[in-house]
Amino acid sequence: MRPPEKVGRMKFVKAVALSIFVASLAAFAAAQSGGELRFCLRSEPKTFDPLKVEDDASVAIRYLTGGVLVRMNRQTQVLEPELAQSWKVSKDGKQITFKLRSGISFSDGTPFSAEDVAYTVQQLMDPNLHSPTGDAFRSGPGNVETKIISPTQISITFPAPVAGLDRQFDQVAILSAHSPKKEMAVLGPFMVADYQPGSTVLLKRNPNYWKRDAQGRQLPYLDSIRLDIQPNRDVELLRFKRGEIDLINSLDSEYFDKLGAASPQLVHDAGPSLDSEQMWFDQVSKAPIASYKKTWFRSPAFRRAISQAINRDDLSRIVFRGHAQPAIGPVSSANKFWFNAKLKPQTYSPDSALKALQSEGFRLENGTLKDKDGNAVEFSLITNAGNKYRERMAAMIQDDLQKIGVRVNVVTLDFPSLIERMTQTFDYEAILLGLTNVGLDPNEQMNVWLSSSENHQWNPQEKAPETAWEAEIDQLMRAQASSADPRKRKEAFDQVQEIVVEQAPFIYLVNRNALSAVAASVHGASPVILAPQTYWNIESLSVH
Amino acid sequence: MLWRKIARHILALTLTVLLGGLLSAFLVRLAPGFTVDEAQLDPRLNSASVRALRESRLADRNILSFYFHSLNRALHGDLGTSISLGEPVTTLLRQRIPQTLRLVSIGVLLSWAAALALALSAAWLRVSAYDVLNTILSGAFLCIPAAVLALLSVLWNVPGSLAIALIVFPRVYRYTRNLLAKAYFLPHIITARVKGLSELRILLWHVVPVVAPQLLAVAGVSVSIAIGAAIPVEALCGLAGIGQLAWQAALARDLPLLTNITILVTLVTLLANSGADVIGDMLRGQRA
Numbered sequence: 142m143r144p145p146e147k148v149g150r151m152k153f154v155k156a157v158a159l160s161i162f163v164a165s166l167a168a169f170a171a172a173q174s175g176g177e178l179r180f181c182l183r184s185e186p187k188t189f190d191p192l193k194v195e196d197d198a199s200v201a202i203r204y205l206t207g208g209v210l211v212r213m214n215r216q217t218q219v220l221e222p223e224l225a226q227s228w229k230v231s232k233d234g235k236q237i238t239f240k241l242r243s244g245i246s247f248s249d250g251t252p253f254s255a256e257d258v259a260y261t262v263q264q265l266m267d268p269n270l271h272s273p274t275g276d277a278f279r280s281g282p283g284n285v286e287t288k289i290i291s292p293t294q295i296s297i298t299f300p301a302p303v304a305g306l307d308r309q310f311d312q313v314a315i316l317s318a319h320s321p322k323k324e325m326a327v328l329g330p331f332m333v334a335d336y337q338p339g340s341t342v343l344l345k346r347n348p349n350y351w352k353r354d355a356q357g358r359q360l361p362y363l364d365s366i367r368l369d370i371q372p373n374r375d376v377e378l379l380r381f382k383r384g385e386i387d388l389i390n391s392l393d394s395e396y397f398d399k400l401g402a403a404s405p406q407l408v409h410d411a412g413p414s415l416d417s418e419q420m421w422f423d424q425v426s427k428a429p430i431a432s433y434k435k436t437w438f439r440s441p442a443f444r445r446a447i448s449q450a451i452n453r454d455d456l457s458r459i460v461f462r463g464h465a466q467p468a469i470g471p472v473s474s475a476n477k478f479w480f481n482a483k484l485k486p487q488t489y490s491p492d493s494a495l496k497a498l499q500s501e502g503f504r505l506e507n508g509t510l511k512d513k514d515g516n517a518v519e520f521s522l523i524t525n526a527g528n529k530y531r532e533r534m535a536a537m538i539q540d541d542l543q544k545i546g547v548r549v550n551v552v553t554l555d556f557p558s559l560i561e562r563m564t565q566t567f568d569y570e571a572i573l574l575g576l577t578n579v580g581l582d583p584n585e586q587m588n589v590w591l592s593s594s595e596n597h598q599w600n601p602q603e604k605a606p607e608t609a610w611e612a613e614i615d616q617l618m619r620a621q622a623s624s625a626d627p628r629k630r631k632e633a634f635d636q637v638q639e640i641v642v643e644q645a646p647f648i649y650l651v652n653r654n655a656l657s658a659v660a661a662s663v664h665g666a667s668p669v670i671l672a673p674q675t676y677w678n679i680e681s682l683s684v685h
Numbered sequence: 686m687l688w689r690k691i692a693r694h695i696l697a698l699t700l701t702v703l704l705g706g707l708l709s710a711f712l713v714r715l716a717p718g719f720t721v722d723e724a725q726l727d728p729r730l731n732s733a734s735v736r737a738l739r740e741s742r743l744a745d746r747n748i749l750s751f752y753f754h755s756l757n758r759a760l761h762g763d764l765g766t767s768i769s770l771g772e773p774v775t776t777l778l779r780q781r782i783p784q785t786l787r788l789v790s791i792g793v794l795l796s797w798a799a800a801l802a803l804a805l806s807a808a809w810l811r812v813s814a815y816d817v818l819n820t821i822l823s824g825a826f827l828c829i830p831a832a833v834l835a836l837l838s839v840l841w842n843v844p845g846s847l848a849i850a851l852i853v854f855p856r857v858y859r860y861t862r863n864l865l866a867k868a869y870f871l872p873h874i875i876t877a878r879v880k881g882l883s884e885l886r887i888l889l890w891h892v893v894p895v896v897a898p899q900l901l902a903v904a905g906v907s908v909s910i911a912i913g914a915a916i917p918v919e920a921l922c923g924l925a926g927i928g929q930l931a932w933q934a935a936l937a938r939d940l941p942l943l944t945n946i947t948i949l950v951t952l953v954t955l956l957a958n959s960g961a962d963v964i965g966d967m968l969r970g971q972r973a
Contacts, residue, residue, distance in 0.1 A: 185933070187771055195724050271737045273729035338772075338780045339925025371923045376839050383842070557718020557938055564721060576728070588735075589728045595735040596728055 175346075175362030176684030178663065178676070180388040181371040181380070186342065189333060190324045191314035192265050193272050198370070204673055205344055205366060207314025208328020210239055210258065211307060215669045215677035218477055218581060220308060224253070224315060224328060224351075234302030234625030237310075241293040246349040247317045247326040255295035259287035260318035262297055274312045277585060278303055280622060304622040304630060305582040312580075330361040330680050342368040352680060362665075362683040387663050387684060388675045392656040393530075394464040400658055407658050409668040409675075413466040413475045414655040415578035418456075418534065419647045420522065420571055424600040426607070428567040433516050438570070442501045444645040448487055450494035450545045451538055457651050460533045464656055468649035470642045472634075475652065475670045476581050479631065481638040487649075491544045498545065510546030519548040520570040523562065526553035534650065535573050563598065572598075575653075581671075583621065583634045590618045590637065599646045610644050690966060694959040702951050707752050709947035710940060714748045719938045722768075742768070745940050755944065764945050769937035774945045777930060785926035788919070789911045792849025796907065799850065800858035808865035808892070809884055819862070823855035831914045835921040845922040852914040853907050860903050864896040871895065898965035905961030909954040 186198040191207045194200055210225035222228075225239040245253040265275045266285045278285070283300025290296060303309065320326035325333060330352070331344035344366040352360040369386065371377050378396050380386045392400075392408070401408040422438035423430060437443045453467030469487070472480045495505065502513035510518040522538065524531040532553060539549040549571075554562070562569045578585070588594040592603040592611045606612035614637050621633035641647065655670040665681040668674045676682060713719060720742045725735045745751040755765055764774035803823075807816045826834075831852050838848040868874060874891050882891075912928075919928035927946060934942040 185770060187769075195727060268733075271730070271734035273727045273734075276731045276734050277729045279731055337925065338777065339784075339929055340923075369923070370925070373839075373921060373923060375836075376921070376923055379839065555718070555936070556723060557716075557721055557936075559718075560721040560723060560726065561718045564725065580729075586728045588731055593732070595732045596726065596730070602732075 175364055175682070176662075177365045177367055178363050178388070178679075178682060178684050179367040179369065179386045180390075180676075181377045181386055182342065182368045183372050183374075183377075185339060185370055189336075191316070192261070192270060192274060192324075195273050201368070201673060202333070202342065202344075203312075203314050204329075205331045205676075205679060206327045206329040206333060206347075208253075209312075209314055210241075210310045213308060213311045213581075213671075215671040215673075216667065218671070220311070225310075228307055230306050230625060232625060234304065234306055234623070235300070236296055236298045237306050238290075238294070238296040241295070242351065243293050245328065245351045247320055247328055248332040248347045248349055249317075249320050249322050249326040250349060251317050251320040251326055253315070253317075253328060254292040255289045256292070257315050257318045258295050258297075259289055261313065261316045262287050264316065265313060277309050277312070280304070302623045302625060304584040304624070306625075308580070308582055331363075331366055334365070339370055341370065344368065354681075360680040362681065363679070366679075381658055381660070384660065387660040388666075389658040390672070390674045390676075392658050394462045394654070394656060397464060397656045397658070398462055407660065409657045409659065410464060411655040411657070411668050411670045411674065413473050413652040414670045415473045415475055415581070415652075416575055417468050417471075417473060417578075417652050418465075418531070418573070418575045418650045419468070420538070420573040420650065421599045421647045422520075422571050423567055423569050424646070425567040426600075428569075430568075430570055431516075433512060433514060434520065434570060437512065437518065440501065441644045442497055444648065446494040446497040446501075446545075447542065447547070448645050448648045449489070449497070450491045450547075451541050451648070451650065452489045453487065453650055454489065455541075456534055456537055460530055460537065461651065461653060464654040465651040466654070468652050470638045470649060471586075471647065472583070472638060473578070473652040475655075476578075478627075479581060479583055479634060481635040483635070484638060484642055491541070495545045505546045508546055509548070517548065518546065519550070521550040521552050522571045522573055523552045523554055523559060523569050524573040525556050525559055527555075531573055531575070538573070564595070564601065573650075583618075583630075583637070587618060587622060590614050608644075610640050614640055687963070687966065691963060694963065698952070698955045698959060701955055702948055703756075705951040706756075706944050706948040707748075710748050710752050710755075710944045713938055713940050713943050714746070716938055719940075720746070723937075751940065752944070755941065765941035767934070767939055767942040769933065769939040769942070774942055777942065778927070778945065778949065781925060781927050781930050784924055785912075785915055785919070785928060788846050788849060788924065788926055789908070789915055791844075791846035792914070793853060793904075793907055793911045795846065795850035796853035796857055796911075797904070799854050800861055804858055804861040804865055805888065807862060808869060809888060811869075816862075819858070823858045826851050827855040827859075832917045832921060835918040838918070839922050845918045845924050848918045848922070849911050849914050852918075853910050856910060857903060857907050861896075861900060864899055865892060868892045868895045894968075898968045901961040901965040901968070902958075905958035908957035912950055912954060 182198040182201060184196060184198045186202050187196045188194060188199050189202060191203045194203050209223050211220050211228060212223045213219070214221050224242055224245065226242050227240045229238050230236070239258065241255060241258070247253060262285060266278065278299065280299065280303045281301025285300070286298045288296045315328055316324055317326045327347060330347055330350050332347045333342060334345035335343040346361055346364055350360060354360055374393060377386070377389060378400070381389050397408050397410070422444060424439050428435065457463065457465040457467055466474070467486055470481065470484050474480050498510065503510055503518065512518060522535050524535050535551040539551055542549050559572070563572055588596040589598065591597060592606040592615050595601050597603065600607065603611070606615055617633045617637050621630040624630050655668070655674050657668040657675045659666040659668065659675055662684050664683045664685060665678065666675055667678065669677055671677065720739065722738045722742055725738045758765060762775070766773055767777055770777065803819045807819050834848040834851050835845065838845055869892065874887060877887050877891055915926060915928035916931055918924070919926045920932040927949070930942065931946045934946060
């Protein structure tokens with residue numbers, strides 16, 4: 142028998158020990174918790190179906206929730222295995238065979254197998270789907286065949302060679318063939334837990350996610366991601382400053398400098414991105430513009446001279462505050478493999494531009510450039526209203542061209558009106574816009590370069606190529622698309638880049654830098670130039 | 686007599702709503718860029734997909750046919766599907782109405798509370814310096830554009846309903862103040878004052894009953910003003926209500942969504958005005 146005071150002391154010691162143990166457990170659990178990451182989507186996601194994705198907000202959700210067979214590492218630009226352990230592309234570029242990982246389940250517990258891959262591919266290639274992801278695989282007429290070799294092996298055969306076939310699967314999130322939850326059953330690190338239209342999308346960690354870190358801990362570290370739908374960039378910046386959100390992608394250069402002045406450790410300039418700002422002239426023969434203007438716009442010498450008279454360094458330095466690089470050609474130098482390093486940067490020389498125009502019959506009279514028939518050289522340059530950078534660029538181009546006697550009238554239109562003029566009425570003279578490149582492979586721009594394409598912006602839907610150089614581009618683009626040899630493809634696309642720079646159907650101006658902001662509370666972030674810049678390694682991020 | 690007036694209001698309301706919807710549909714159809722979709726600029730889309738996108742936009746090009754089909758569907762509870770968001774319009778409206786209702790009702794209540802407090806106190810005190818101060822204050826808010834007030838509410842992290850209240854307040858205050866000022870010069874109120882009735886009794890028993898019918902009419906108008914203000918406030922403050930939806934629909938030339946929102950807003954505005962009108966008539970009838 143112990144004395145009563147000793148029993149009381151023992152109870153006290155036990156209670157203290159238990160409290161310490163519980164507190165330690167709580168602290169350990171808190172340390173294990175990855176927290177909640179918060180950032181803004183700039184528009185309402187149009188769909189949660191990964192196969193129908195086209196808008197940026199839906200692309201972001203697909204990246205965070207979708208499980209893919211292969212993933213391009215956004216930092217190294219190298220393809221890495223994900224749900225597929227390995228893969229092999231046939232020599233003719235028509236077939237790809239995947240060896241899949243086993244023992245993986247969707248977020249709702251439905252097992253993953255080759256059957257799901259076959260189902261996804263069949264859904265993706267439905268001709269009525271009309272999605273950018275599906276269209277990227279459509280290189281020729283005919284059906285796609287899927288052959289399930291075993292539950293962990295599948296081969297997919299396309300009717301024609303698909304350039305960069307394996308890389309295209311980076312965009313294909315695998316759907317479950319059997320889950321009653323359909324596209325809401327996912328294989329990615331997060332799953333959609335709640336959606337408040339116009340307000341937030343809440344993603345929660347996928348409890349069945351298959352990846353583990355080097356210490357064997359299940360990924361992702363984060364417990365949840367809160368995506369606030371916020372189209373207003375000023376509000377987005379304000380919320381970042383208040384600590385209400387943790388990341389900003391594609392930060393404006395003005396905001397970058399403001400934020401950087403106060404907290405330099407929060408902002409990141411990853412260098413030139415894939416996106417370009419460019420202008421082009423209307424070369425459509427049926428366009429409702431004066432015929433003498435069409436003659437100018439269809440002259441490569443005129444386009445080259447205009448290009449030469451634009452000071453790209455000033456555009457980068459003044460409009461983008463140094464957070465942009467003068468563009469050289471259709472591919473940004475950020476695209477390590479496909480950029481043609483032989484291309485020389487465009488030199489700014491109004492004198493040379495004027496001489497080149499004079500040799501084409503133009504003459505300068507009292508500060509006004511006139512063509513050989515005496516028409517003053519004047520055109521309107523349209524850009525989208527509300528984009529302050531393009532409006533400033535247009536104003537600077539106006540000043541630059543004034544120096545060679547060319548009068549530019551800057552017009553801003555809302556985006557739908559601009560698209561209508563550009564694609565349907567062709568009622569414009571010149572347009573200043575940007576091209577957002579989501580992928581590295583030139584095949585993704587196929588519908589810009591082919592003369593018969595709807596997106597061949599300077600002269601869409603040509604029945605037959607109207608110029609010899611467009612015919613040559615058609616031939617080279619088709620050649621690179623039908624080859625599985627990366628070296629041959631590179632050779633062909635290098636030639637395309639040279640022709641485009643020589644003929645200047647697009648006058649490339651600048652490549653904007655990939656600017657971002659990351660709160661100090663986010664651990665593991667390493668922003669890159671490729672989308673999604675700040676959260677490309679979402680599995681490794683945590684918030685403390 | 687009153688029933689005849691209510692019936693007349695219902696008829697006018699129905700016709701105005703139908704015409705408002707049709708006018709809205711025509712305006713959207715005539716807006717440049719109606720037949721295009723931003724998605725068609727995606728360089729990965731092939732020609733067939735671009736054509737399919739374009740065709741889908743052209744399906745509603747005949748506005749009369751679109752409108753009568755829409756009305757027919759609406760009678761069966763189907764308001765169509767939003768082009769830009771791909772969701773049924775009924776679902777979108779159901780999701781967004783509570784936010785706007787909350788925003789507008791709190792905004793209107795706050796504005797009325799502030800306007801009545803200032804107008805009544807000015808009428809009661811009858812100190813010219815106080816009156817001038819209130820007039821300057823309301824004039825200042827009248828001059829500030831709705832979008833600026835919305836941005837300030839974001840900047841200072843205050844609820845959007847306060848921005849709505851500040852937009853509605855000066856209109857309500859000025860009208861209320863003028864009504865009260867006129868009422869104090871009515872012969873029976875001057876007599877009451879001469880007889881030595883207390884100011885509070887004069888205000889509550891003699892002034893308020895006189896101005897109540899007109900104030901009710903202003904109440905109806907203030908609801909319309911608040912609904913109009915909800916568009917910039919919701920769009921700029923990122924509030925997921927009908928105003929933000931209307932803004933998105935206008936930018937995307939979303940014909941089914943925009944037409945239905947116009948009908949809804951017209952309906953609510955007219956109901957508020959007609960309701961105020963009818964109640965005002967009832968009050969006037971009682972007094973007579």
